[in-house]
Amino acid sequence: MAKFLIVEARFYDHLNDQLIAGARAAIEAVGHGHETITVPGALEIPGAVALAAETGRYDGFVAIGVVIRGETYHFEIVAGESARGLMALSMDGLAIGNGILTVENEAQAQVRADPAQKDKGGEAAKAALAMFDLKTRWG
Ligand SMILES: Nc1c(NC[C@H](O)[C@H](O)[C@H](O)CO)[nH]c(=O)[nH]c1=O
Numbered sequence: 001m002a003k004f005l006i007v008e009a010r011f012y013d014h015l016n017d018q019l020i021a022g023a024r025a026a027i028e029a030v031g032h033g034h035e036t037i038t039v040p041g042a043l044e045i046p047g048a049v050a051l052a053a054e055t056g057r058y059d060g061f062v063a064i065g066v067v068i069r070g071e072t073y074h075f076e077i078v079a080g081e082s083a084r085g086l087m088a089l090s091m092d093g094l095a096i097g098n099g100i101l102t103v104e105n106e107a108q109a110q111v112r113a114d115p116a117q118k119d120k121g122g123e124a125a126k127a128a129l130a131m132f133d134l135k136t137r138w139g
């Protein structure tokens, strides 16, 4: 049984709860285990993944968060840099799925967080599982 770390940035509780439920269901559906940690925001997720990877305790990582556009350029920074950090870690060989929603409004987030709708949390977990499978095949 592999172990996956879900790293959540808890900015919107009700949305994160749904995203995490979808991610956990996807991981459990294939018989693997998971643990969840919480960081302040999406910008902290890549760093937390990097720190966790150094422990050697986890086979893969699922990033969970919600970034909703506000009034300033900060949306672009938070959305873009969290994605860039995760991509860099992925290209360093970590099995990562990115479930950080980057949306214009809460309505868009709700559709994507809901496991019964777009299930982006489950989708991110499945991406991490697929990358883990590749590492296992080629490791
Ligand atoms: N506005 C959102 C943020 N902003 C916070 C940053 O992610 C970061 O924690 C802060 O800049 C301190 O380094 N984070 C989200 O996850 N979602 C948002 O909508």
Ligand SMILES: CC(=O)[C@@H](O)COP(=O)(O)O
Residues within 6 Å of the ligand: 067, 068, 069, 070, 071, 072, 073, 074, 075, 078
């Ligand atoms: C995505 C964000 O950082 C955003 O929530 C911040 O809002 P604002 O740009 O209005 O400060």
